[in-house]
Amino acid sequence: MTPLEFDAHHLWHPYTSVTEPGPTHMAVRTEGVRIHLEDGTAMIDGMSSWWSAIHGYNHPAIIGAVKAQLDQMPHVMFGGLTHQPAVDLGQRLLAMLPEGLTRIFYCDSGSVAVEVAMKMAVQYQHSIGQTRRSRFASIRSGYHGDTWKAMSVCDPVTGMHHIFKGALSVQHFVDTPPIAFGQEWVEDPAANGLASLAACLEAHGDEIAALILEPIVQGAGGMYFYHPEYLNAARALCDAHGVLLIFDEIATGFGRTGKAFATDHTEITPDIICLGKAITGGTMSFAATVASDKVAEGIGGAEPGVFMHGPTFMGNPLACAAAGASLALLQEGDWQARVARIEAQMAAELAPARKLPGVADVRVLGAIGVIEMDHVVSAAQAHPISKELGVWLRPFGRNIYAMPPFVTEPEDLSRITGAMVHLAGVL
Numbered sequence: 001m002t003p004l005e006f007d008a009h010h011l012w013h014p015y016t017s018v019t020e021p022g023p024t025h026m027a028v029r030t031e032g033v034r035i036h037l038e039d040g041t042a043m044i045d046g047m048s049s050w051w052s053a054i055h056g057y058n059h060p061a062i063i064g065a066v067k068a069q070l071d072q073m074p075h076v077m078f079g080g081l082t083h084q085p086a087v088d089l090g091q092r093l094l095a096m097l098p099e100g101l102t103r104i105f106y107c108d109s110g111s112v113a114v115e116v117a118m119k120m121a122v123q124y125q126h127s128i129g130q131t132r133r134s135r136f137a138s139i140r141s142g143y144h145g146d147t148w149k150a151m152s153v154c155d156p157v158t159g160m161h162h163i164f165k166g167a168l169s170v171q172h173f174v175d176t177p178p179i180a181f182g183q184e185w186v187e188d189p190a191a192n193g194l195a196s197l198a199a200c201l202e203a204h205g206d207e208i209a210a211l212i213l214e215p216i217v218q219g220a221g222g223m224y225f226y227h228p229e230y231l232n233a234a235r236a237l238c239d240a241h242g243v244l245l246i247f248d249e250i251a252t253g254f255g256r257t258g259k260a261f262a263t264d265h266t267e268i269t270p271d272i273i274c275l276g277k278a279i280t281g282g283t284m285s286f287a288a289t290v291a292s293d294k295v296a297e298g299i300g301g302a303e304p305g306v307f308m309h310g311p312t313f314m315g316n317p318l319a320c321a322a323a324g325a326s327l328a329l330l331q332e333g334d335w336q337a338r339v340a341r342i343e344a345q346m347a348a349e350l351a352p353a354r355k356l357p358g359v360a361d362v363r364v365l366g367a368i369g370v371i372e373m374d375h376v377v378s379a380a381q382a383h384p385i386s387k388e389l390g391v392w393l394r395p396f397g398r399n400i401y402a403m404p405p406f407v408t409e410p411e412d413l414s415r416i417t418g419a420m421v422h423l424a425g426v427l
């Protein structure tokens with residue numbers, strides 16, 4: 001068996017058939033914004049390895065921090081012990097996060113960060129005597145991860161609720177905010193989506209612990225950008241009904257939308273925020289759930305007094321070192337100018353796709369560019385074409401999209417946008 005044959009027979013891949021796995025490439029090395037394959041092809045990464053490699057690959061500052069930490073102390077348990085990388089990262093996170101988010105829970109992956117946030121919400125409600133509040137509200141077309149509670153608040157159609165019916169918690173779903181980012185806001189609740197949220201909270205508010213949503217950008221659920229005013233008003237509705245507000249910024253955090261966090265497009269602060277993906281600059285799996293003092297002190301002030309969660313590898317020093325180095329690059333670098341430049345260039349270079357037959361919409365926000373088709377496009381068909389063009393893209397659903405590393409140079413970005421427009425013309 002060749003290594004690729006072994007892979008095809010024995011290794012599961014994300015959302016991939018095990019019986020008809022389709023083409024899989026052997027990656028051997030990364031450098032800058034490029035992934036090098038065994039056959040000698042170098043591909044410019046338009047995906048940042050699923051939103052994570054914001055500084056490109058093998059950044060010497062991150063590699064150096066991880067190597068130094070590896071020699072000193074790869075891991076210790078976080079129960080009863082702490083360490084400098086965890087403290088340094090916490091300080092950097094607080095300096096960057098919206099004010100009011102102060103209590104950091106380190107965890108293993110985005111999905112776990114969502115589980116932790118949902119558990120915090122339920123335990124907080126319990127601590128203030130709201131023991132009936134064990135359900136959640138969310139907006140349609142969302143994506144929050146693949147573990148059970150996270151999956152229960154994913155879009156009920158694309159989140160495969162029909163397959164897992166019976167095993168999934170039943171949650172409340174409200175309409176996707178209909179007014180797009182950049183469109184004019186309208187006050188009529190029937191037209192701006194808030195009537196749906198208000199009706200849900202009116203009917204079920206007393207059994208809902210929290211509203212969880214992806215602020216501004218719905219990622220894996222459809223690459224849709226919506227109006228910040230929706231969130232300002234949602235905050236007020238949640239407050240009126242005693243419902244906490246959880247922002248899942250796992251995809252949007254750390255500069256992707258042009259602001260440090262998508263929350264920064266709004267005038268409000270959530271009670272709990274979930275961070276992941278880009279937190280280690282794409283080096284390794286790591287995430288964080290950050291709560292307000294109100295949530296943390298509520299949980300601390302009532303039986304059992306401790307938050308009932310604690311992963312084995314919580315606060316792993318290697319991951320903290322990678323994340324600390326990644327945040328230092330953001331805090332000491334010029335990412336805002338770079339993301340603004342990427343936004344302007346993608347907007348200009350993707351615009352011609354609007355005229356192509358089969359293209360429904362073209363939209364750009366920060367370092368996210370989307371060509372939405374009027375039909376589902378096949379990733380398997382797209383791969384050989386984009387590989388030939390030296391660009392790594394992985395369309396899903398009706399969307400041909402890119403979220404390149406912030407360090408992508410204009411020439412490489414033109415190759416990415418060129419490949420996207422080409423794919424829109426042929427798929």
Ligand SMILES: *Cc1c(COP(=O)(O)O)cnc(C)c1O
Nearest residue numbers: 109110111143144145219250251
């Ligand atoms: C990717 C993602 C998750 C899940 O993160 P994992 O690290 O894959 O578990 C959750 N929420 C959002 C918004 C995401 O984009």
